[in-house]
Amino acid sequence: MFFFETKYIQILILIVCTITSEESYTHLKSLLKFEFENFTYISMTLKFRFAIISDLHIGLPETIWDHPSRFHLVEVSIPAFESALEHLSQLNLDFLLLPGDLTQHGEAKNHTWLQQRLNKLPFPTYVIPGNHDVPVLEANEQSIAFSTFPSYYRKFGYADTEELYYTCELIPGVRLIGLNSNYFNEQGNQIGHLGDKQLRWLEKVLTQAKNELVLVMVHHNVIEHLPNQSRHPMASRYMLDNAPDLLAILRRYGVKLIFTGHLHVQDIAYSEGIYEVTTGSLVSYPHPYRLLEFHEDKYGREWLQVMSYRVESVPEFPNLQYSSRKWMGDRSFPFLVKFLTLPPLNIPLAQAEAMAPSLREFWANIADGDTLFDCDLFPEKIGNYFKKYAALAEDGTLNLIDNCSTLLLSGLSANTKYRGKTMQKSITAHRTNFTTTEKASQRDIFNVASK
Secondary structure: OOEEOOHHHHHHHHHHHHHOOHHHHHHHHHHOOOOOOOOOOOOOOEEEEEEEOEOOOEOOHHHOOOOOOOOOOHHHHHHHHHHHHHHHOOOOOOEEEEOOOOEOOOOHHHHHHHHHHHOOOOOOEEEOOOOOOOOOOOOOOOOOOHHHHHHHOHHHOOOOOOOOOEEEEEEOOEEEEEOOOEEEOOOOOEEEOOOHHHHHHHHHHHHHOOOOEEEEEOOOEOOOOOOOOOOOOOOHHHEOOOHHHHHHHHHHOOOOEEEEOOOOOOEEEEEOOEEEEEOOEOOOOOOEEEEEEEEEOOOOOEEEEEEEEEOOOEOOEOOHHHHHHHHHHHOOHHHHHHHHHOOOOOOOHHHHHHHHHHHOOHHHHHHHOOOOOOHHHOOHHHHHHHHOOOOEOOOOOEOOOOOOEEEEEEOOOOOOEEOOEEOOOOOOOOOOOOOHHHHHHHHHHHHHHOO
């Protein structure tokens, strides 16, 4: 679907000029209405379409194991993926990005299944590893070895490298940099981190890509999507621990777009010239995927249109949205108690346990994107904190941009404030609010708990 205008037509004319008569060249130039006797460079336009599906957690039936607090519904991983692919295959994509957690626990069977399925797609696909794809350095009875990940995905980014990061040209003038954010520290723990070797490599690639549009794909979040995410005791593990180092490099070379996963929420964040689009998990409510279109006009103005879709139904879950939201709520109690008792809220355990049942929709609302809360239902301290999660601009106005929006990248003046930064919003997103019964129940519990 991508196309360039003008520049490549000029090149075509120059080629024709070398192999035909002057009369033919003059006629062709007249037909195309170009006036460039001195072959002056004329600006080009660029448009391409791509999709993002994140955190697939592919699990063949024999590889799925259950845990009572597991939020993601791995049972739908393959049918949900097939549903998304069926839709995307009709949309004339230029490419598909899969930003990590391709498999449930790095099983060889699941990597092989995905490799074979991607081979059949009608568009190029590019992957990177998530923490679930390479959970161990050395292979064990469950998971592949860290270093063998590229061998499964030679046709999907890793054609000529043994490293877990790579770069490639997506279309003329557009470059993808796929980073590996999985790192094992001295204690052997897996964390989100980019090593010095990878950062040096990144600078070298960016130095050579000065005239290209660069898209960066990495599993861990680089810009905060939740309040105080980099320092929150539960949320920090979803971020790169050296995110400022990466952001400094990207800003130095004018990179404007990062695509991530890992957090399992729909969110778009902005920091000093860089947008980060994180996409929710295909196996977690609301089972989203994204369709994006990049535009550059002849005046050099650039924008990215973001649209989001959801898998609504699979054979074993005909009402997937309802079933999955209920699944998440039914398993939310331990998560919510931990969230309420840890900093910055530090709510006493008994009070947290009393509140948790009425907050069963909390994480589903966050995962939805464009989150709204009725903060009047909460004690003031809690209400003020939850307000930080809401889709509100600094002046208190609604700012629903996480699912469908237009990101202004250059040459256009934005007219909406987004968390203190400029961003254009276009289409509002689906919103599921608390029911009246839930609201009344919350109010009663909070009144009791706060006494």
